[in-house]
Amino acid sequence: MLWQQVVNGLTLGSTYALIALGYTLIFGVLNIVNMAHGEIFMFGAFVALMLVTTFKVNLLVAMAGAALAGAVLGYLLEVTALRPLRKRAVSHMAPLISTIGVSIFLESLALNLFGAQSQSFPPMFSGKLLDFGLFQISVIQVVILAISVGLMLVLKFWLDRTKMGKSIRATSENIDTAAILGVNTQRVITITVMLASGLGAVAGVLVGLAFNAVEPTMGIPMGFKGLAVLILGGLGNITGAMVGGLLLGIAEVFSVAYGASSYREAVAFGLIMVLLFLRPQGLFGSPGNGGR
Amino acid sequence: MDSLLNPYYLQIVMFVMINAMLGISIYLTLATGQLSLGNAGFMSVGAYTSALLTLKVGVPIFLAVPAGGIAACLLAAVIGVPTTRMQGLYLAIATLGFGEVVRVVALNLKVTNGALGLSGIPSMSVMTGKGLSELGLGSGVGILSAQQLSNIIVIVVLALMLACLVFFALRLSKSRMGRAFAAIKADEQAAEVSGINTTYYKLVAFFMGAFVAGLAGALAAHITFYIGPQDFSYHKAVEILLFAVLGGSNVVWGPLLGSFILTLLPEVLRPVAEFREMIYGAILVIMMTFRPEGLLKEGTIRFLWAKFNWRAKAEDDNSQPEPEGGR
Amino acid sequence: MILALENVSKNFGGLAALSDISFNVNAGEIVGVIGPNGAGKTTLFNLITGVFSPSSGTIRYRDKAVNGLKPHKITELGVARTFQNIRLFGHISALENVMAGAHCRIKANLWQGLWRTKVERKEERELRQKAKTLLQLVGIADEENTLAASLPYGKQRRLEIARALAAEPEVVLLDEPAAGMNESETEDLHGLIKEIQKLGKAVVLIEHDMNLMMNLCDRLVVLNFGKKISEGTPDVVRENAEVIEAYLGKEEE
Known part of the structure; x- marks a missing residue:
């Protein structure tokens, strides 16, 4: 029973981690919270759904399509709502507000395009459970875990080893220094936003599969959870986002299993309120990061 | 006359006042440069507190409404104490999360009646109507029916409360505390080394905003008969934010103008109602790009003041900004 | 010492x-x-x-x-200070910057500020006078109503010194x-x-x-x-x- 909950928690948590990675990548480079991330996530789910139902492509192709659509949306977000604000000295709240604008724009657009009702993916996998003794796991859970963990590993490798990855990390460290060292920061920012949005879109597909529901309003609660993980793991901390996401997934599954199922949506923020009291810099931040 | 005083229009007027109060609530917190996205949550706390007090305990409305404000203020302490020590982003996210937690709690508690919400909340105009008939005015006065009369009385009461809040905000902005707020908004660290206890004032501003939001929520509950968890969602929080972003948050008049425009806009946009949220979203992005300080800023107020000085002087001297720099 | x-x-x-x-x-x-x-x-x-x-x-x-x-x-x-990269309160006037600098030397609370009590008005009057004197000392007395952000660079440096001095x-x-x-x-x-x-x-x-x-x-x-x-x-x-x-x-x- 316990192991079963842990496995379920990890599966759910791996999708949260993927969402939170998008927030934390953008925060690292731009020092802003992208409030539209949840809606890009939701669009990703719809694009994959359309590809699967209308164009009958297989799931992996649909996911690639969603990632592409997410990246395009990320590019549009950067050009319309972020870049213009960097050109003039505005308060640090300005990007937060403009991305909130994009978020409700996209949500309403989705309502008009796809309708309010919840849609689901056609059954693609057998409902059979694979029995491992301690726990059982469904094929769809295996797919979700494999894809999200795989993407996280690829991302980590890419950030650590490639030139672009190193540029992103340098820019996260200090944008001015990176610029002096010859990093094209404008390009790094654009690519980071596109990458984060692409990841978010894939996460949308996975969550759509996990809950077997895709709807225009799914972006807000999922976006909130990503934000909670962002704080949980420490702003801009990539490892923190991964571990924080898994922890949140487990915490939620346990809260459902042990009674408080209807409060599941509040677990994320309950956790961060406790955390802010005890460890304001996040679980993995060093003291002082949370200061100012 | 009758068509102008129909209940629908009167209700819109009441909502203009409530939204103006919400505009002041976000202004008070923004006056220290802090962004609170929890005003919808505080509104919800105020609304439920006041509604439950009147419905289940039988507390009179005029006591239940301030109690709603106080309840919001108490919950604000839970979020404010840990987050005002940190950079503003934490407050924004924590308040956003707070709104969500409040919604989930209201959705699940028995006493709040879950997703169905509370109905049959004692209404201010009905109460006023009862009072009128006890005074023997049950059949109305002159051309006004009793219902119109009681609605008008409620509007007058709301207008007086709004006027008090505006007076409060204006006086505040010209006082020692208001200067501290402005200093923190401009440069928190410089304010701190100039001898201003920034953590304390940020907390005070946050409490004030929460109190006013709770008050407005409580009043809203007693206007509409009915409240439910979905009335205070993320979208309401964004709408309140929009008041300040569109109108401008550097002067009290900014959010007031913003709330006025945005309460009447849906009436005008009725034919394209399904695009309302898209328009709101676009307004946020466009304002941030082209006029981040909002429609009204200090300069605008000074300019208008200079232009209409003769007329403003003839009116009330107290509630107008002074020529040397209304804020 | x-x-x-x-x-x-x-x-x-x-x-x-x-x-x-x-x-x-x-x-x-x-x-x-x-x-x-x-x-x-x-x-x-x-x-x-x-x-x-x-x-x-x-x-x-x-x-x-x-x-x-x-x-x-x-x-x-x-102990008061100025900053290497000037950090004024840009959107309020020079005089108000200095008055904000004196924050810890005056007492009026919110209530007194709201009702403009006699004590508060006296305090504000004296503070205003003191702030003007300080602006005079640093040589920008004629800029008291200018927004701090619109002052030329040299005057901003002086204003910052006046603000620091206001804390006595x-x-x-x-x-x-x-x-x-x-x-x-x-x-x-x-x-x-x-x-x-x-x-x-x-x-x-x-x-x-x-x-x-x-x-x-x-x-x-x-x-x-x-x-x-x-x-x-x-x-x-x-x-x-x-x-x-x-x-x-x-x-x-």
Whole structure:
């Protein structure tokens, strides 16, 4: 029973981690919270759904399509709502507000395009459970875990080893220094936003599969959870986002299993309120990061 | 006359006042440069507190409404104490999360009646109507029916409360505390080394905003008969934010103008109602790009003041900004 | 002795920004802090004003240890400062900037402010007068209604000094006040700092203009790579070989 909950928690948590990675990548480079991330996530789910139902492509192709659509949306977000604000000295709240604008724009657009009702993916996998003794796991859970963990590993490798990855990390460290060292920061920012949005879109597909529901309003609660993980793991901390996401997934599954199922949506923020009291810099931040 | 005083229009007027109060609530917190996205949550706390007090305990409305404000203020302490020590982003996210937690709690508690919400909340105009008939005015006065009369009385009461809040905000902005707020908004660290206890004032501003939001929520509950968890969602929080972003948050008049425009806009946009949220979203992005300080800023107020000085002087001297720099 | 640093060190993530710094500031004295860029001068100011707390060592103001106090408490005790990169309250007027600087010296609470009680009005009147006097002292009396952000650079520097003085400090810390000023403006600044000294205040000054420092300061403290390498009157410091090598020689270009 316990192991079963842990496995379920990890599966759910791996999708949260993927969402939170998008927030934390953008925060690292731009020092802003992208409030539209949840809606890009939701669009990703719809694009994959359309590809699967209308164009009958297989799931992996649909996911690639969603990632592409997410990246395009990320590019549009950067050009319309972020870049213009960097050109003039505005308060640090300005990007937060403009991305909130994009978020409700996209949500309403989705309502008009796809309708309010919840849609689901056609059954693609057998409902059979694979029995491992301690726990059982469904094929769809295996797919979700494999894809999200795989993407996280690829991302980590890419950030650590490639030139672009190193540029992103340098820019996260200090944008001015990176610029002096010859990093094209404008390009790094654009690519980071596109990458984060692409990841978010894939996460949308996975969550759509996990809950077997895709709807225009799914972006807000999922976006909130990503934000909670962002704080949980420490702003801009990539490892923190991964571990924080898994922890949140487990915490939620346990809260459902042990009674408080209807409060599941509040677990994320309950956790961060406790955390802010005890460890304001996040679980993995060093003291002082949370200061100012 | 009758068509102008129909209940629908009167209700819109009441909502203009409530939204103006919400505009002041976000202004008070923004006056220290802090962004609170929890005003919808505080509104919800105020609304439920006041509604439950009147419905289940039988507390009179005029006591239940301030109690709603106080309840919001108490919950604000839970979020404010840990987050005002940190950079503003934490407050924004924590308040956003707070709104969500409040919604989930209201959705699940028995006493709040879950997703169905509370109905049959004692209404201010009905109460006023009862009072009128006890005074023997049950059949109305002159051309006004009793219902119109009681609605008008409620509007007058709301207008007086709004006027008090505006007076409060204006006086505040010209006082020692208001200067501290402005200093923190401009440069928190410089304010701190100039001898201003920034953590304390940020907390005070946050409490004030929460109190006013709770008050407005409580009043809203007693206007509409009915409240439910979905009335205070993320979208309401964004709408309140929009008041300040569109109108401008550097002067009290900014959010007031913003709330006025945005309460009447849906009436005008009725034919394209399904695009309302898209328009709101676009307004946020466009304002941030082209006029981040909002429609009204200090300069605008000074300019208008200079232009209409003769007329403003003839009116009330107290509630107008002074020529040397209304804020 | 009004301000004393005793073996003060500051590390940032294992990197020593300042190590084992000790020196005193006496009442009414002008002390200069010099050293190449990155020597830790601004960090020193941040420690004294409580923006950072020292990793080890003690900072005393009038024999009271102030490490760990919040910056606004330290200002209230009597230490005020300006910033290397000017940090004014841009969207309020010059006069209001100075009045905000006097925040810890006035008392009116919210209630008094709301009703404009007699006490509050008197206090505000006196404060306004005091702020005007300070603007006059720094020579920008005619700009009192200008928004701080729209003042020209030199006047912003002066306004920042006026704001610091409004807190009625015993010690004023000035971080590169002459940066970006031409010769005659620097000359005026020299006069202004002398005026501040005449008010009985001690001044601690970071500045790269050696001419100004040699003429103005009673004493100099020389930092290099986070360590104090010399201290004494300008004449003594000028003769110190280590200083010449570490600093003066390099700065000539």
